Every structure is written in C-alpha cells, then in structure tokens.
Amino acid sequence: MVEFTIEGPFDVPVYKGKNGRIVRAEEGETLFDHHPNLASKRGCYVFGMRSGGGITPTYVGKATRTFKGECFTAHKLGKANETLVDTERGTLVIFFVVAPSGRGRPAEKKIELLEHFLIQAGVAVNPSILNVKGTKQEEWSIKGVLRTRRGRPTYRASAFRSAMRIQSAA
Secondary structure, eight states: OOOOEEEEEEEOOOEEETTEEEOOHHHHHHHHHHOHHHHTOOEEEEEEEEETTEEEEEEEEEESSOHHHHTTSHHHHHHHHHHHHHOSSOEEEEEEEEOOOSSSOOOHHHHHHHHHHHHHHHHHHOTTOSOOTTOSOOSOOBTTTBSOOSSOOOHHHHHHHHHHTOOOOO
C-alpha cells in the first residue's frame, strides 16, 4: 500500500501590486526556498483560499516528476491567479500530498487515482473548483450517507456511516 503524507497548508507568496495581487514564477521559487525538502518530492497538491477560519479548495494538481517543476508552471499560475482575482479577501495556500520516497518512482497510477479522489472531494466542498477534468460528480448517492440532501440521517444510515468510517454525508 502506498501511504501519502500531508504537508501544509503553506501560505503562497504573492506579488502585491497597486491594483491587486498575483502569483508569478518567482513566488513559486520563494515557496520552495522556504520548504526545500518538498521541491524534489512528488504527489498531489491542492490550492485553496483561507478566509474566515476555513480553507476552500480551488484547484487540485498532480506532480509525477517534482512539485517544484510542476506546481508553478504557466497553467498552474493561471489557476492560482484566477483564485486570487475571484476572491476579495483571503490568503492563497497550498497543501502537498506527498508520495513516499524510496527506491524508484512511486506508481504514477496511484498518484492519478489520488488526484481523481481529491478532485471529487474538492468538488463536494466547492462546486466551482477550477479543475476541468474529473469534476463531474458521480450520479449515485446513498441516502443519509454519501452525496445526500441535508437533514438528519436515519439510525440505519448513521450506523452504516459509523461502521464504514464514512465521515460526512456530503
């Protein structure tokens, strides 16, 4: 079994101009200067906005080579900047879901499966997540357990959630 670990959330440095704030490649370099142990790691990462005591995921990406080489490419900078432009207040943050290091590369398929899972989890929290692929929500639910309407679940649904260790009815 491949066991990923979490690093973060880390504040993403931003350039503050007269009319707003953006993330440039230089800010990505600064982030990895402050966290050099993550630069050569791989796995998935999640951009989010911290505001009002919570964090809302805005984009999920995967790094099958290195975080430093993939998190702040032009495409990803576009997603980070879209997040900043669309929110008046808050702090852009990033989580790293790090694949274990060791002999050889971690299975890319495992990283892809993790990315799909994280996108689905992100869509459940933020239907406006900026990912294009993998955002179509499943067309099934379990009443009172998973992808269900609000309201108090039945005793049976609560017992099932408990037995299966399913945390949320979202």
